[in-house]
Structures are given as C-alpha cells and as structure tokens.
Amino acid sequence: MGEWFATEIVAAGKLRLFCFFVFFIGTFVFIRISVRLIRARVRWWPGNVTSGGLHIHHVVFGVVFMCVGGVSGLAVQDVASAAAGLLAGLFGAGTALVLDEFALVVLLDDVYWKEQGRLSVDAVFVAAAMCGLALLGASPLELDDVLNPGPDDDLLSTGQIAFVVGTNLALSVVALGKGKIWTGLIGIYITPLALVGAIRLARPGSPWARRRYKPGSRSLRRAEWREHRIHQPIERFVDGLQNLVAGRPSPKA
Template sequence: MHRGRRVTPVDSLPGVPLFRDCGGAVGSWFSTEIVAAGKLRLFCFFVSFIATFLFIRISVRLIRAQVRWWPGNVAPGGMHIHHVVFGLVFMCVGGISGLAVEDNTSASAGLLAALFGSGTSLVLDEFALVLHLDDVYWTQQGRLSVDAVFVAVALCGLALLGASPLELGDALNPGADGKVLSRTEIALIVGTNTLLSLISLAKGKIWTGLLGIYITPLALIGAVRLARPGSPWARRRYRPGSRRLRRAEWREKRIRDPIERVKIGFQNFVAGRPSAKP
C-alpha cells in the first residue's frame, strides 16, 4: 500500500510555466506529471535511451546490409571505433555535467539527462562485446546486449511510472498521518524485497527478479515457484530425476519455451537476427 506523500505546489517550480505554455493539454500534463513531479531528468533519459537504441540498431542493420547511401562504420585510419566508445564519452559528459545542474526542472538538466541516456543506450547495445572482450555483436552471445537494453527500458519505465526500488519510496516518506516508519520497519521492508528478488534470480528468473525490485508481489511469485532447470537453485536443491526437476523441465518446455520464442522473434524484429555462424 502506498503511503501519503507531500506534494510541492505545481506553480512554485521554476520550470513549470515554461513547459505549460508549450501545448495546451499535453503541456499541462507534462508540466504537472513530469516536471512538477521531479521526473524531467528521468523522462529525458528514458526517451533519449529508446530513441538512440532504435537509431543505432537501424544504423548497424543498414551497415550489415551494405546499403551504399548509408555512411557506414566510423573507422579513421582503418581502425573500427565501436559505438560503445561514443557511449562512454556521452555518459561522462552528460553525467558529470549533470551533477553541476542544481535546478532539475531546467532545460539544461533535461538535455544533459538525455545525453546521459543516449550514452547509456550505446554502451548497453554493446554490453556483450564488453563482457566477452570480443566482437560478438551479431552472434547468439550478442543477444545478451538486447536483453540488457530491454531490462533497462523496463526498469526505467517502472521508475517513470512512480515505482520505487525496494519499496524505499513508501518506506522513507511520511504517511498520510505524518508518521515515518521506524528503522526496524524500513529494514524489514527493504530486506524482504531484496531477499525475494535474490531468490528469484537464483532460480534463473532474471526478468522476475529484476522487475521484482520494483514490484514486490512479482518477486514473491518468482521466489515461491519452481526454479528453472540449470539455475543455481535447481542445481543445488533439485536432485537428478527428482519430481521437482521433472516438473521444472516440463514447465520449461511447455510454458517458457513458447514465451521465449515470442520474445526472441520480437527482439529479432527490433534489433536484427543474429548470424547463423559466429
């Protein structure tokens, strides 16, 4: 249950009148739900992150298809510079400069957050390359980068919708009666959420475990249900040939595999299909 929160008057924020004048109902919604709610940086980060991912994936697919009119790779002196390098530069400039901006409703705050989001997207799009220290972009191993981007979009989207990691938002803010939870109660809430999420991850349920950081009931579901075959939890607790392991393998084949095929199909549509050969 969400507890009451103190709300800052909308018109008292310096950036709100500027955004409110930008477009009627849309401008009013943006100024109230985004700017006044203190979510301008997060919103700009989120939009820039997605836009950059879509742009870079279109770019690399055009390069892969050897489209003549597209500029192609950046390769000064014959050395291919991966876009993770540009991402790191954008993250440094956007992140460090953003720390110097005190007004989080200003245009500067939004632009620097967008630059940071763009850099983060470029880095995560080559996450598998950095992890393996090898150019696995178009291999099956490279699919890990797409998974990382999708997880980041989901977590950022939840934060933008007001979800609080580990229930910290509800735990630290005063309730409607003005009372604040004790340290013991806060530790219990955060500890329970963290434990459930870790159990879900140990059971091989990556999405459930990560999203459960924001949505505690989801972490609870992942923690109490059967582990995936091959997960650390299954290897330690499910004996070979046991009933639990057979049920887990049945669920993997009959339920998870079809869902996984749909997910992979969508990823291939958005990001491109990996090569058949490494």
C-alpha cells in the same frame, strides 16, 4: 499535452528521468537502424566509424556521453531546467550505446551479430522496462513508501526500514537465483512479482536448481516440464520480437 507534461513530469520531479528515457529509446532505435543498414551494405549510409583502419565501436561514444552527461548533470542545481533535461538525455543516449554492446563488454569479444549478442538486447529491454516503471511511479525496493509515508502512516524505525528493504531485495535475489531474470529485476520495483518468482519452481540449469534439485527428483521433473511447456514458447516469442527490433543473429558457421 503541455499541461500534462508540466504537471506529471516537471512538477513531479521526473523531467530528468523522462529525458533519459526518451533519449535512451531514441538512441537505441537509431543505432539499431544504423547497424542494420551497415550490415545490409546500403551505399548511401555512412558506415562504421574507423580511425587508421581501427573500428571504433559505439560503446566508446556511449562511455563519453555518459561521462559528459553524468558529470555535467551533477553541476546543474535546478533539476527542472532545460539544461538538466538535456544532460540527462545525453546520459540516456550514452547508456543506450553502451548497453547495445553490453555483450562485447561482458565477453570481450565482438559478438554483436552472434547468438551471444542477444545479451545486449536483453540488457536494453530490461533497462527500458525498469526506467519505464520508475516513470510510472514505481519505487525500487519500496524505498519511497518506507522513507516517505503518507500523512496517515507512521514513520518506520531504521530497523523496520532495513527489514522491509532487505526482504524485498532478498525476494528479488532468490528469483534471480532461480533463473527468472525478468521476474527478479522487475520485482525490484514490483514486490509481489518478486514474491511469485521466489516461491515458484526454479528453472532447470539455474543456480538454485543445480544446488537443490537432485537428478530425477520430482521438483526437477516438474521444472523441466514447465520449461518445455511454458518458458520455451515464451522465449520463442521474445526471440521473434528481438529479431524484429534488433535484427536476426548471423547463422552459426
């Protein structure tokens, strides 16, 4: 295990990313356990942090951790040192705390246990997936492949690099515009996935569908059929997974 860590993580220059990922996941799990214990009114758990009757949301601590970890990490020159790893971990912990209240930041409302609060869980899941892909060696927009070609490959010109990166980015943007959030974001790392999302039907209600699918058109009917038969069962499964991990939203009043 130690040899694998030294070879695949430290020597590969992934120590900071690894520490970020581990602290990110660990902090998210901890804070979700904490808020569920608070919600259940468990007596032995400390409860919310307050100051003069004001509830201090954990996004505040997340911002502080990100600032301290990020700025201090820039001052560490040895990226393979323990200090670099710990500061990256602190940044990861802060990121988890911020994204866990992402819905509050976006909506400027305390919707943590409401249906809108699922936006925070979505943000955490997406961030974890993208970080995990980076750890596995995936390169966003194929940047690593075009900027660092293999010994048998030719260097690309600036125009060629711009074309490759621009094409990959455009595919992801189209997939996002078609309402395929996961496909578009993960497609930043896996270009074929972005291509599939870009060429397939848009989801009903997406910006692409609203602008390009006329009411009653064959494309819209097919999109609605796919939404009912494919996407909705997947969303029910994802909702169940989110309830298991993050807790069930409070019922609507």
